[in-house]
Amino acid sequence: GENVEQHPSTLSVQEGDSAVIKCTYSDSASNYFPWYKQELGKGPQLIIDIRSNVGEKKDQRIAVTLNKTAKHFSLHITETQPEDSAVYFCAASIKYSSASKIIFGSGTRLSIRP
């Protein structure tokens, strides 16, 4: 089955600097790659996603890139702010028949230093 690896597990960056989180997936049939942000005591919040027919997508300070050949995808946060501190999860999804299952990475705890 699908396996998603995520690195690093913890990341600390100075406020205003950029943060990059990288993921790899194993199943070449995966075709949807969402990123979730989880704050303490809350459920995961979908912040951006990318589909397999697109190589890059940007939304304000957040961008995602996808390399299908290498089975890599990354999250880039620019001009980091204190409110970016959270745990971020990458995920991969296979849509088959009428179902869509998401497999999550293990998470990256991002801390923004003031």
Added chain:
Amino acid sequence: NAGVMQNPRHLVRRRGQEARLRCSPMKGHSHVYWYRQLPEEGLKFMVYLQKENIIDESGMPKERFSAEFPKEGPSILRIQQVVRGDSAAYFCASSPGGRWTEPSYEQYFGPGTRLTVT
């Protein structure tokens, strides 16, 4: 436009008791997913349901765990005879789409139920 709702938010059960977790999907969503999150870990898929149907329960433990999504009312995740290892946060997610249509890719999560087994 309320999001995915889960209750209770916190649930304490003694070993051997039953735990019932409820999930109301977003309005217009007929596809519900349950995930389990252990402390400091990612979310693990448990089960995917449409109204009155279990579509994929490949992540569900074979014993003690069951899920349903009736025609009326919330989806229920039921854990019988709980053990300490069941202590975790249980999240429900829903996807847009009607009962007879395929779900969209996007899944929107509720706030979770934190189950503690003493």
